[in-house]
Amino acid sequence: MAKRSVLERINSTSLLALVLILVNSIYLFEAIKTAEPIKNGEVGITFFPIVASILLYIAAIIIFIAGIKEKSVLSFQLSRIGKPIMVIFLTLIYVLIFKSIGYFISSIIYVLCLMFLFEEESGFKKKKLLNILFTVIIVALIYILYQKIFGVRLPIGEVF
Amino acid sequence: MDNLLGILQGFQTLFIPGVFIYVLLGFIVGTFFGAVPGLTATLAIALLLPVTYSMDIVKSLVMCMGIYMAGMYSGSITAITINIPGAPSAMMTAIEGNKMMERGEGAKALGQAAFASMIGGTIGSILLMIVAPFAVKLALLIKTPGKFSLILFAFVVVILAQRKSIAKGAVATILGIMIATIGIDIMQPAARFTFGIDPLVQGIDLMPLIIGTFAISELLIQSEKSSDEYKLINKEMLKQKISRRDFLPTIKEIKEIGLMTYIKGALIGYFIGVLPGAGGSMAAFISYAEAMRSSNDPDKFGTGTLEGIAAAESANNAVCGGALVPMLTFSIPGDAVAAVVLGVLIINGLQPGPRLMTTQFHLVAPMFAALFVSALIILPLTLYILGPYFIKIVTINRKILYSSIALVAMVGGYVSTYSTFQMLMTLIMGVIAYVLRKQNYPTVSLLLGFILGPMIEKYFRRSLYINDGNPLIFFTQWDSIVFLLLIVVFYYFLTKRKGVDIKEIIEKNRS
The missing domain is CATH 1.20.58 (Methane Monooxygenase Hydroxylase; Chain G, domain 1)
Structure with a gap:
């Protein structure tokens, strides 16, 4: 059986993970734009959201990898x-x-x-x-x- | 002594006819929502949420308790009769109960499910009344860094409880936390994550999130289902005939099952209820597995045994009492229903915690009483009076049901702030929850993340502030250390230890 490329292996699991990564990037960008996470040694209003964002990246990447390992393919009914x-x-x-x-x-x-x-x-x-x-x-x-x-x-x- | 007096006064308040009627009403609503596949007690309370604004808080809370207890029990009705659990917590009951139904022992199975639920629910409620005051004393000892570690522990348990996909549990929880960060910062008067949209400065209300997550997403899921699928269920249901006199379990049956099975199930359910995010289905599963492990005849499991029903139903109803302990003392809900009940409290301006449990105990005590009375008296009475008609209530017209739910949900979204913006948020949250549910992400974790997110951030920042930004404070205070150690212990038990493969054993027994 021919080996499928990453693009061909995208299914609903990995697609949603990609969407999450995209949304998370917008969130992270907004956080960085809003304020510095640590200022004068003090934790600011964006520190905690940035930590949450990094953790979301990790979890979404794990799901994405698991998704492309699945046998199912993307199909819309x-x-x-x-x-x-x-x-x-x-x-x-x-x-x-x-x-x-x-x-x-x-x-x-x-x-x-x-x-x-x-x-x-x-x-x-x-x-x-x-x-x-x-x-x-x-x-x-x-x-x-x-x-x-x-x-x-x-x-x-x-x-x- | 004060607590005992408070609880007795709670019973006194409950038995005022104007209050008691709400428990009864809640129980009937909960029975309906629990029995209809797709509808849950969580959804019932979510839909009730907007009206609690103008209702007396005691009446709202006792009604919620009626819904909670009934919803946990009534999932067994369709589980037994047509092998479709009305609620996820009745999954194990379906395995045994439907086999009995096929043998013509449906009423016996329904009776046993109600009896076990009654025992489990009652023990859970009694434990709630006994443990809650001690939990309050414990809560008073925990300082800010400890509170941070406690919520971190709650998050770890919520995520690890999703054993099938921990990453999905983590994503749902973090998404909830992120949604909660939208709006004014919790400690400084600065807006964040508004993306240039002015109405977002006020943040996203808890009500649109709850209604969207549980009502709108369900509406979307149900719209996918074909009418044929539904008509088949109705046809199956109308075929079933159940006689009232077969409901009562005999002494011989109870002896055969063994009182220990009920008590063990209740204790398992209670402690699982205390754990955040675990809930009725996990309690029923573990209790069923334990009953199978300790049974003299494990081969009968999966073939239609009362012992399996007793273990599962006693556990899932005991969850109710357990799940309320951390919710009322630490603001950490044990399951989805407790999370929505927490929403009822917050929306009505009450913050769960030691203060609520001491200075405002008169508001909480009738709730304890309502849970107890729902389990011990209303549950068996409902079965006996309404039992033969249970099947009919499930066969309500689908278009009327879901159109009504949609309207109540959307108007409920409007009522929270009298703005169509929050109504729009209800829809958006519903769509997000629908997409997540389609991919098996746990939406309860989303809700818990939303509720607990601001708290963990507040305690984290405050702890650092009082210790000049030094994070070592989390590792030097005893209360914090205890919860961090608990994280390690739970990580070991929830990820490293292999569970019993019930499915495999049942398949083997059936064949």
């Missing part, structure tokens, strides 16, 4: 990660519209979209109506729980 990406996207939209259009409308849109995403059976008009009904009930119940029972103020919307 869009069918598997498609839904999580959709959930992340929907949640991001929800965060962005939450304050401006208020709790009720934003939450109804968010929950309804999630309902369809987690739908077990499709093709029935009845199901769609049921989803809308359940959405309204969930949004109303959580409103009652937070605002009425626990006295938490939820936004009513800036555009209205």
Whole structure:
């Protein structure tokens, strides 16, 4: 069997380790930029973060090496990660519209979209109506729980 | 004497109807979250976190105790009935319990799991009440350098407990520490790691981190699962029929198992609970292995034996009492649930430690009482009253369940500071935790790193400050030396000693 190059041996384990190394480098750069770790013999605000960063490098490199020794290869199954990406996207939209259009409308849109995403059976008009009904009930119940029972103020919307 | 009085007053407070109802409510919520595969007691308390802001702290804490005890026990329901542990701590119960279910002895297995959980939970709670006051006295003796070494010891145990991948445990813990460094420095009025983003000056709140790590990441994991997989579980569950009268274990069965199995399991669970980051699954595993090692007939393990269920369930419920001792006295949580309960305390402005345990003991005592009552009274009662319907609660509609969790989680993220920035942080933390979970990084370590990171840094810098920057202070103070030596001892036991290969023995017995 032909020997694979390091690049070919990159799988999800080693890829995540590489991402961690990259993020860690940004963190370390920011630490060095912020202040000296030791000044006049005194430990400063970046000393401890720099130590943590060095330890993270060591652990991430160990994981990277273990990753390239694995037999598995990098593969993406869009069918598997498609839904999580959709959930992340929907949640991001929800965060962005939450304050401006208020709790009720934003939450109804968010929950309804999630309902369809987690739908077990499709093709029935009845199901769609049921989803809308359940959405309204969930949004109303959580409103009652937070605002009425626990006295938490939820936004009513800036555009209205 | 003062402590005994305090605990009795705690029981008195607990039995006020307006307080007791919260333990019951917590227990029912915990039973549901523990029983449904994917949902955990940690998630339940994480979702409860935002509402504790406006709740009375005593009610919040007793509710958490109900969830904790129930969540630890109810994982056994699906473990026994359909061989899918509702919580990781029920893994060993699934091995024995499902075999019994296949033989038509499901109710007996469920009854035994509840009985063992009751014994383990009760012993754990009693030990908590006895040990906690002594732990407070010990905590008062530890000075700043010793506190640094103690947290260092906690980190080492948290990381080494991930025996399958110590490096991944280390990465998750350090990431938690790094996230905690964002914002104003703990000792000087200077901002760090804001990357030019103004809202980051206030740092990342504990609430978005907890909710993101446990709720949003779970939502993302669940969204991956196909509906067919879920429908199959529901179909399997609805097939099962369980009769109430079979729940009660007989004296003969208890004698056969041996009282020592329960007590040993409880003690193992309690001490594992005290160790940071270990938790219910490790306790159940070690107790099961010990029961197998000391059994007269180890060949029956893996074929559906009550002894295995008793050992595992007694241990995982005793963890609850153990995990609260370091959390309340040193701010070091023993497991994930204790870490989130620590979050409840911090968010409500309470700092665990000797002061909390002495001057504010009236807030903590009802919590001890709630744990005890949950184990001894509510747990068996719940099984007897709701047992035949347990299976139904697990079959709740998935889309309603996860849509509700998503909404509670995101609104909870907003409630922490009334800002959409922390809501966004909740999502970001959820995505980070999801990616880490996909690669088997322990997210509990991330949380522990986040909670303990600022503390270890503070003690480290303060120790150096009081000793003119000389690091030798960590090796000259007795309290610090003790914890540094403990690191060496635990390193030996957790890395050098080979464990029992349970899997191999079980496979052999089954074949």
